[in-house]
Structure formats: structure tokens, C-alpha cells
Amino acid sequence: MSRRLQHLxxxxxxxxxxxxxxxxxxxxxxxxxQARHELAVPAAGVPAAALADPRVADLxxxxxxxxxxxxxxxxxxxxxxxxxxxxDRVYHVRTPMVSAATKAGGTVVLLGHPVDVDTDxxxxxxxxxxxxxxxxxxxxxxxxxxxxxGLGGRWxxxxxxxxxxxxxxxxxxxxxPVLFSADGTVIASHEAFLTDGTHLPVxxxxxxxxxxxxxxxxxxxxxxxxxxxxxxxRERLVRHVRLLTGAGRPAVALxxxxxxxxxxxxxxxxRAAEDFTFxxxxxxxxxxxxxxxxxxxxxxxxxxxxxxxxxxxxAVDPPSGSVFELAYxxxxxxxxxxxxxxxxxxxxxxxxxxxxxxxxxxxxxxxVAMAASVRDGDLGHxxxxxxxxxxxxxxxxxxxxxxxxxxxxxxxxxDQLDDQVDASS
Amino acid sequence: MDGGAEREDxxxxxxxxxxxxxxxxxxxxxPEVARWPVQRLGTLTYHLHPRARLHSVVRPHGPGRxxxxxxxxxxxxxxxxxxxxxxxxxxxWESGGVTEAxxxxxYLGGRWxxxxxxxxxxxxxxxxxxxxxxxxxxQAVFYSTRAGLALxxxxxxxxxxxxxxxxxxxxxxxxxxxxxxxxxxxxLPGTMTTxxxxxxxxxxxxxxxxxxxxxASVEHERFWPFQNRVERTDTLRVVDEFIDYFxxxxxxxxxxxxxVVSLTSGNDSRTTLAAALPHLHDDSFAFTYYNPREGPLGxxxxxxxxxxxxxxxxxxxxxxxxQWRQPAAGSVFKxxxxxxxxxxxxxxxxxxxxxxxLPHDIVHLQSIxxxxxxxxxxxxxxxGVSPERLLELVTGRSDLDxxxxxxxxxxxxxxxxxxxxAIRGYDYHDVFYWEQRMGKWGYQKYQEGDFSxxxxxxxNARGLIEIMQSLPYRDREGKRVLRAMLATVPSLDxxxxxxxxxxxxxxxxxxxxxxxxxxxxxxxxxxxPHLRPRLRRAAARVRRTTGGVR
Numbered sequence: 001m002s003r004r005l006q007h008l009x010x011x012x013x014x015x016x017x018x019x020x021x022x023x024x025x026x027x028x029x030x031x032x033x034q035a036r037h038e039l040a041v042p043a044a045g046v047p048a049a050a051l052a053d054p055r056v057a058d059l060x061x062x063x064x065x066x067x068x069x070x071x072x073x074x075x076x077x078x079x080x081x082x083x084x085x086x087x088d089r090v091y092h093v094r095t096p097m098v099s100a101a102t103k104a105g106g107t108v109v110l111l112g113h114p115v116d117v118d119t120d121x122x123x124x125x126x127x128x129x130x131x132x133x134x135x136x137x138x139x140x141x142x143x144x145x146x147x148x149x150g151l152g153g154r155w156x157x158x159x160x161x162x163x164x165x166x167x168x169x170x171x172x173x174x175x176x177p178v179l180f181s182a183d184g185t186v187i188a189s190h191e192a193f194l195t196d197g198t199h200l201p202v203x204x205x206x207x208x209x210x211x212x213x214x215x216x217x218x219x220x221x222x223x224x225x226x227x228x229x230x231x232x233x234r235e236r237l238v239r240h241v242r243l244l245t246g247a248g249r250p251a252v253a254l255x256x257x258x259x260x261x262x263x264x265x266x267x268x269x270x271r272a273a274e275d276f277t278f279x280x281x282x283x284x285x286x287x288x289x290x291x292x293x294x295x296x297x298x299x300x301x302x303x304x305x306x307x308x309x310x311x312x313x314x315a316v317d318p319p320s321g322s323v324f325e326l327a328y329x330x331x332x333x334x335x336x337x338x339x340x341x342x343x344x345x346x347x348x349x350x351x352x353x354x355x356x357x358x359x360x361x362x363x364x365x366x367x368v369a370m371a372a373s374v375r376d377g378d379l380g381h382x383x384x385x386x387x388x389x390x391x392x393x394x395x396x397x398x399x400x401x402x403x404x405x406x407x408x409x410x411x412x413x414x415d416q417l418d419d420q421v422d423a424s425s
Numbered sequence: 426m427d428g429g430a431e432r433e434d435x436x437x438x439x440x441x442x443x444x445x446x447x448x449x450x451x452x453x454x455x456p457e458v459a460r461w462p463v464q465r466l467g468t469l470t471y472h473l474h475p476r477a478r479l480h481s482v483v484r485p486h487g488p489g490r491x492x493x494x495x496x497x498x499x500x501x502x503x504x505x506x507x508x509x510x511x512x513x514x515x516x517x518w519e520s521g522g523v524t525e526a527x528x529x530x531x532y533l534g535g536r537w538x539x540x541x542x543x544x545x546x547x548x549x550x551x552x553x554x555x556x557x558x559x560x561x562x563x564q565a566v567f568y569s570t571r572a573g574l575a576l577x578x579x580x581x582x583x584x585x586x587x588x589x590x591x592x593x594x595x596x597x598x599x600x601x602x603x604x605x606x607x608x609x610x611x612x613l614p615g616t617m618t619t620x621x622x623x624x625x626x627x628x629x630x631x632x633x634x635x636x637x638x639x640x641a642s643v644e645h646e647r648f649w650p651f652q653n654r655v656e657r658t659d660t661l662r663v664v665d666e667f668i669d670y671f672x673x674x675x676x677x678x679x680x681x682x683x684x685v686v687s688l689t690s691g692n693d694s695r696t697t698l699a700a701a702l703p704h705l706h707d708d709s710f711a712f713t714y715y716n717p718r719e720g721p722l723g724x725x726x727x728x729x730x731x732x733x734x735x736x737x738x739x740x741x742x743x744x745x746x747x748q749w750r751q752p753a754a755g756s757v758f759k760x761x762x763x764x765x766x767x768x769x770x771x772x773x774x775x776x777x778x779x780x781x782x783l784p785h786d787i788v789h790l791q792s793i794x795x796x797x798x799x800x801x802x803x804x805x806x807x808x809g810v811s812p813e814r815l816l817e818l819v820t821g822r823s824d825l826d827x828x829x830x831x832x833x834x835x836x837x838x839x840x841x842x843x844x845x846x847a848i849r850g851y852d853y854h855d856v857f858y859w860e861q862r863m864g865k866w867g868y869q870k871y872q873e874g875d876f877s878x879x880x881x882x883x884x885n886a887r888g889l890i891e892i893m894q895s896l897p898y899r900d901r902e903g904k905r906v907l908r909a910m911l912a913t914v915p916s917l918d919x920x921x922x923x924x925x926x927x928x929x930x931x932x933x934x935x936x937x938x939x940x941x942x943x944x945x946x947x948x949x950x951x952x953x954p955h956l957r958p959r960l961r962r963a964a965a966r967v968r969r970t971t972g973g974v975r
């Protein structure tokens with residue numbers, strides 16, 4: 001008895017040590033959650049604390065834009081915005097912008113990083129010039145929309161008509177959101193600029209006239225099913241990826257699934273220096289299932305077999321009150337993947353992340369707008385979307401029953417991954 | 426080939442990987458070695474695992490035969506050619522007798538076991554064979570004279586050759602140790618092995634064996650330290666000597682095959698990577714294993730993955746994350762493991778991950794042993810060497826029964842000549858760790874890799890350990906030499922490598938975080954809300970109880 005009492009403190013120390021690590025992590029998480037809650041995003045969508053630090057606005061809205069009528073006083077927060085005036089609109093942009101005038105007095109504006117697989121170019125100005133030339137061949141917006149609908153990359157098209165009206169067409173997956181006010185005086189990429197705006201849905205175009213804003217389905221006709229062959233799909237995807245990775249440091253977001261493997265297969269024919277693959281991983285995820293760990297193990301195995309570097313990045317919430325935390329909350333007020341976003345933020349800033357969003361198309365009659373979380377990567381680097389191409393998505397919609405082009409392409413990696421990884425666990 | 430034969434081939438290739446059994450006298454070959462190549466050299470029969478290497482040199486009119494099993498490395502001569510190393514050992518034997526030969530062998534790096542068999546002398550006089558292990562006995566030697574002579578890399582091989590069975594006292598000791606130390610490493614202490622009458626050859630010791638007809642006798646004799654320890658204060662020079670020695674040893678090891686580095690977030694493995702880096706092949710890589718179940722339990726294991734992965738990327742080395750996992754029942758690996766450890770099994774997850782996921786043609790550089798030169802047992806007292814003190818070292822408990830200490834180490838002090846005088850100024854904490862932890866636990870860690878490939882240890886070199894142990898304790902504890910080595914590769918330097926990416930560096934709140942507030946009961950309840958009703962009920966019970974007392 002006396003011996004037990006004598007060593008009680010030691011037992012207590014051991015027990016405390018065992019509990020403390022897990023408890024400390026849990027307490028940190030809860031504290032961070034409470035701190036976020038207390039930030040209390042005000043009605044304007046701007047946390048008051050965030051405004052104090054210009055770095056927050058700088059980080060939050062990379063790749064963003066705001067288009068307003070000259071009469072509107074809405075301006076985006078922070079520095080780093082470039083302003084351009086076209087017709088009666090002022091463009092504030094944190095993304096590349098090119099324009100081309102039409103002979104009739106209109107203007108074609110392209111925001112973002114469009115690429116044209118058909119003409120094999122990633123030169124946005126060339127693309128805008130071509131669209132302006134298209135505008136001169138017919139009347140109305142449709143010829144230009146038709147000319148733009150086959151573009152890849154990530155972009156938003158704004159067509160200024162000579163009569164002052166606007167037509168806005170986003171890329172296939174609406175990778176750059178299009179929010180608009182009911183009167184059409186403000187069009188923007190982030191809710192923080194337009195808290196009561198309406199999102200332009202996928203497969204739609206926005207028309208803005210003097211009477212206000214309205215949407216219409218676009219394109220009116222579905223893609224041609226005759227071109228839905230695996231060979232055509234593969235060729236176009238490979239060409240698209242090559243254009244997307246022309247600048248920057250390519251990095252394939254890799255999991256255990258066929259979608260990311262298909263992206264990797266399309267990327268491998270034209271590897272660039274210092275490229276890599278990556279998987280973000282949250283150690284605590286084991287509480288909820290084996291999926292994330294399996295993603296990491298299988299991605300690691302595949303990258304190793306292919307000889308391409310693989311980075312494993314910790315998905316963990318940023319410290320409460322940090323620049324990233326504030327920027328994320330501001331840019332994505334409904335975001336629920338801040339840990340993953342913070343992990344992606346740790347990648348080198350010149351990274352061009354190849355994300356497989358859209359690859360799941362084929363299980364439905366049409367595609368859907370990509371998940372907002374895909375855009376979280378924009379805070380740190382460029383996110384490129386190999387499947388963000390209406391022709392490719394159309395082929396997936398019309399792929400023969402029982403076939404999956406994505407799975408077939410993934411299989412080209414010789415992806416007979418060790419099933420014993422799971423089987424023997 | 427049918428599936429059964431193919432499976433048996435895989436099991437034979439894995440079980441006792443790179444091991445050996447040496448027999449003399451009336452011992453017999455156990456079934457485990459039935460498919461192993463056999464060589465008869467002198468009075469001994471050598472059974473070699475198909476992946477084990479044996480080198481032998483004998484000269485006309487020379488003093489005898491030198492046999493080296495494994496991969497010896499002569500750092501001073503810059504040699505990995507085992508035949509030439511055997512020749513140099515024979516030269517030493519010829520010029521200075523057995524003592525000089527042992528001394529030459531003792532300073533070899535790599536991983537090996539040496540047998541010196543004198544040339545046949547006068548009829549009737551049994552020649553004295555000498556068996557020498559490498560620095561940390563990483564290629565273990567167990568032996569028995571129960572029926573003739575058997576020496577082997579694993580107790581079951583030896584036991585099978587002499588007809589011995591599992592040792593019940595060892596099993597009881599294991600149970601007692603686990604009860605005393607719920608978590609962490611334990612190993613069979615002292616002279617205990619899993620099998621009756623099977624003894625370990627302790628690092629820094631040799632065996633003197635006399636074979637007389639069908640029987641044999643063995644003496645277990647300390648040969649190190651060769652001289653008294655001299656503490657050195659010319660630290661910079663010591664550091665330079667360490668770096669030169671470690672680099673050269675590692676370089677030589679990388680010439681033995683396709684080098685691969687097991688990497689964690691710790692300094693030991695990154696020091697190995699730093700030294701191996703210039704010599705890695707195009708298809709070399711680093712790897713870290715990870716058990717997903719440990720993710721929610723603490724930061725250590727996942728941080729090993731994240732940091733190791735970042736370090737590998739920083740120096741341009743491919744990194745692989747292996748899934749630590751148990752083998753499935755009935756699987757090939759399960760059979761490999763069970764055959765190798767028929768009595769008591771350790772954890773199989775790491776070994777299985779390596780066997781299943783790594784190429785089998787690699788030379789795996791493993792960093793165990795660095796702590797011999799830095800420090801391991803940090804709680805050092807002035808207490809003298811005694812069975813009680815040794816048991817305290819391995820369990821972290823000072824309250825254990827004296828009988829348990831006697832069972833564990835009662836005969837060890839004599840067996841290993843483990844006295845203050847015998848270890849000549851070296852700290853017994855260091856020597857004990859070297860000889861017991863490495864000798865009794867370490868060999869199993871190395872076997873984990875040997876199931877599929879060959880594991881080699883850059884820190885397994887006596888000259889290196891002597892250099893490291895010559896430093897004052899504080900320098901050793903501070904890992905001075907490792908830090909100096911890492912400073913030569915800034916990407917791996919812990920002072921620099923944990924820097925955040927440049928684009929994150931200007932976020933003062935995004936770094937390690939502001940000073941953390943202490944955890945209060947309010948935090949605990951917020952973090953674990955399900956405890957709230959239980960605590961409320963407990964508080965009510967206490968109130969009722971105290972109310973009743975009053």
C-alpha cells in the first residue's frame with residue numbers, strides 16, 4: 001500500500017503525459033473555432049479585423065475581379081487591383097485581362113487564363129482578337145459565345161455590344177464565379193464585393209441591358225455525341241494540359257482515385273522541370289475513415305513508381321487570427337475546408353496546380369459547377385483545371401455506356417496499385 | 426511451378442533473411458535451413474540464407490582461416506571488397522596473432538560476423554575458434570553447446586540445431602517486464618533469449634570455442650575497450666574527424682547496392698541522408714512508414730511523415746510513405762514472420778510495410794545506433810552497476826522486486842564482465858545501452874529490413890562511436906557532431922530546414938503560433954462536451970457524499 005502511494009505521483013505524471021497531447025490538439029481546434037465565430041463576419045461580408053491588415057485583402061482576392069458601372073461606388077478592398085475602363089464599365093482586376101475591339105464598336109474582354117486547344121495557343125490576346133473577329137462576322141452575342149465555348153483554361157468572357165449591353169460567359173465549370181446585382185451594375189467574382197448578388201449558374205450566360213440583368217441557358221444545344229471517343233478525349237486532354245502548364249511549376253493534386261490519375265497521365269507526356277505531385281493529409285482524419293490515409297499511401301506509391309516527386313502536406317487549420325485564416329474567411333465565407341486550403345497555401349507560389357475537378361462528369365446528363373473548395377488553391381497559387389473544357393466534358397457526358405474515359409486513361413499509368421495495401425490492413 | 430512451391434520460395438527468401446547457422450560437433454541441421462546453401466569450411470558447417478554472403482580466405486602455411494559473413498567495410502583502407510578485407514585480417518593475424526586480428530576486425534564497419542579458425546595443429550589439441558561480431562552485433566550471434574556447437578543469427582536456428590525448446594523463464598520475464606513497463610521498448614534482458622540454453626554474444630565480446638569430438642565449450646570474453654577513454658576538449662577537431670569518418674563509412678555502404686534511406690523528422694536519419702546524399706543513385710529514395718491509427722494520438726508520427734517528406738523534397742530525393750500495417754492472416758509475410766519468430770513476436774507493421782512495398786534489391790541505410798555516440802539514457806545517477814540499477818535503466822522503474830532484477834541481470838555482470846574497471850573509463854550507461862539494447866533489441870529491428878532487403882547502419886562503426894563518445898557529455902547530449910554534419914547540407918539543417926516557406930514568413934500569426942494560453946477546465950469542457958453530464962453527476966455524488974459525512 002505504502003509503495004503504491006509512494007509512486008502515485010509518477011503514475012499521475014505518466015497519465016497526464018499520455019492525455020495531454022491529444023487534449024492539447026483538441027483544445028487548439030476548439031479555441032480556433034471559437035475565435036472564428038467571434039470574428040462575426042458583418043453584413044458587408046468583411047470582417048472588421050481583416051481590414052486592418054492589407055495583406056489579408058491581398059491574399060483573399062487573388063484571381064478576382066469586379067466590374068461596375070461608372071456610376072457605382074462599389075470598389076474592391078485592399079491594394080493590388082488594376083483598374084481599366086471599357087465603355088461605361090470600370091474593371092478592377094487581380095487576374096490577367098485582355099481586350100479586343102470589334103469593328104462595330106464593341107469590345108471583347110477576357111479575364112483569367114484562357115487557352116485554345118483548337119488553335120494550340122495560351123496567348124489570351126490572340127484569343128481575344130480572334131473572338132473580336134468572330135463578332136464582326138455576325139450579329140448578336142451568340143457567334144462570340146460560340147467561338148468562346150470551346151476554350152479551355154479558366155476564364156470569364158465579357159462582350160460589350162455597341163448598344164451598351166453586356167453578355168458574360170464563364171468557362172465550363174464556372175471556375176471564376178460570376179455574381180451579379182439585379183440591376184447589372186456590379187458583376188464580381190467574390191461575395192465579399194456583392195453580398196446580395198446572384199450566382200450565374202453553370203451552362204448559362206448573363207445578359208445585362210439597360211433594363212437589368214438576366215440569364216439564359218448556354219449553350220442551347222448539347223455537345224456533339226459523335227466525337228465522344230476515347231482517343232479524341234485523350235488527345236484533347238493531353239493538349240489541354242500542355243497548354244495549361246506552359247508557365248509555372250506544374251503540380252498534380254494526387255489522390256487514390258482515377259480522376260487525379262487521369263490528370264497525371266495526361267500531364268506526363270510533357271513534364272516540366274521541378275514539377276511534382278502532392279497530397280494533403282490530415283492526421284486526425286483517421287477518426288472518420290481510412291480514405292484520406294489511403295489517398296496519401298496510394299498517391300505516394302504511384303508517384304514513386306513513376307519517378308515524379310510527391311509532397312505530403314499537413315492539412316491543419318491556420319493559427320487563429322493569422323493572415324491566411326482571415327483571408328480565407330473573407331474570400332470564402334461558406335468555406336469548410338480551411339485546413340486543406342492552408343495546406344495548399346504551403347506550396348510554392350509559382351505552382352500551377354492541376355486539379356481534376358470535372359472528371360466525375362459522365363455519371364450525369366450534364367456537368368455541374370465545380371466545388372468552391374477547388375478555388376481555395378487560388379489564395380496561394382494558380383489552380384488549373386484540365387477538365388474545364390466544354391468539348392471534354394461533352395465527351396464525358398456522351399461516353400459509351402459502361403465505359404469511363406477517365407478510368408481508362410488512369411489505367412494507362414499501369415495503375416495496378418497494390419490492393420494488398422487495404423486488404424492486409 | 427505451382428502456387429505452393431512459389432509461396433514456399435517467397436517464405437524461404439524472407440524468413441531469417443540474410444541469416445546463417447554454423448554447426449560443429451553433434452549438432453544437426455534444423456528443417457528451417459533445409460533449402461539453404463551449405464559450405465563445409467574447416468571443422469564447421471555453414472548454412473547460409475540464400476541472400477547471405479560468405480567470404481573466406483586461407484593461405485598455405487598461414488595461421489588459419491578467416492570467414493566473414495555479411496558485408497564488412499574497411500573505412501581506413503576505403504575497402505568494401507570482402508575478400509581483400511579477409512586478407513588484411515589474415516595479415517594482422519599473421520603479424521600480431523589473434524589479438525591483432527580481433528583488433529583489426531573490431532574496427533570494421535559494415536555488417537558482418539567473423540570466424541577465425543586456426544590451422545590444424547598437433548593431433549589431439551582442439552583448435553580454439555574465435556567468433557567476433559561487428560560493432561553493435563547488428564548481425565546477431567546466438568550460440569549453444571547443448572548438443573555439439575551451434576551459432577546462428579536467430580535463437581530458433583540455434584535451438585533447432587541443438588534440440589532446445591522455448592525458455593519458460595524468458596516468457597515469464599517478458600510478461601513481468603511488460604507489466605512493469607506498459608508502453609515502450611522492452612527486450613529480454615541479460616543473457617536471456619527465447620530458447621533454453623541459447624545465449625547471446627554481446628557486442629564488444631568474442632567467443633572462444635573449443636570443439637572436442639561431438640561436444641564443444643565456449644568462453645564469452647570482453648575485448649573492448651582496447652584502451653582507457655580519454656575525454657577530448659578539442660571539439661572542433663573531433664567534429665571534423667566525425668564528419669570525415671561518417672561520410673566515408675556511409676559512402677562505402679552506398680557502393681554495396683542501390684542505397685535507400687529511412688527518414689524521419691529526427692537528426693539521426695537526416696544526418697545519414699546528408700552523408701549519403703552525394704552518393705545516392707538515380708533510383709535511390711527515402712521512405713517513412715506511418716500507421717494511420719497513430720494520427721489522432723499524437724503529433725510525432727505524422728510529423729515524421731510531413732518533415733521527412735519536406736526534407737527529401739528540399740534535397741531533391743524521391744520520398745515514399747509506407748503504410749505501417751499488420752500482415753493478413755495466412756499471408757506469405759505472416760508465415761515468414763512466424764517462422765523467424767516462433768516463440769514471441771514483436772510488432773510486424775513496419776517489417777511488413779517494408780517487405781510488401783519496397784523493392785527487394787536495395788541497401789537500406791538505417792540510422793539506429795547514433796544514440797550510442799550522442800546519449801540515450803539521460804537520467805544518469807551515481808549509482809553503481811548492479812542488477813537493480815540495470816533493471817531500472819530498462820524499465821524506468823526503481824520500485825521493482827529485487828528478485829526480478831536478479832532474474833534479469835544476476836548472471837549478466839559476470840557473463841559480460843560488466844564492471845567499472847573493465848569498461849575503462851567509459852560511462853556504464855553508454856556501454857550498457859550499446860551492449861544490451863543494441864545486442865538484444867537492435868538486431869530485431871535490423872531483421873525487420875532483412876526480411877526483404879539488406880539493412881546497413883552508417884553508425885555501426887567502432888571508430889565512429891569512439892570519436893563520438895570522446896566528447897564531453899554536454900556536447901554529446903546536444904548532438905554536436907550531428908548538428909555539425911547537418912550544417913554541411915543547409916537544406917537538412919534543423920536550424921534552417923524548419924523555416925516556413927518565404928511566402929508565409931511575413932505572417933506573424935501564421936508561424937509557430939502565439940504563446941499558447943494554459944489549458945483550463947473550461948477548455949477541457951469545451952473540447953470534450955460529452956464529459957459535462959458525467960462531471961455533473963460526479964459532482965452531485967461528491968456533494969451527496971460529503972453532505973452525508975457532515
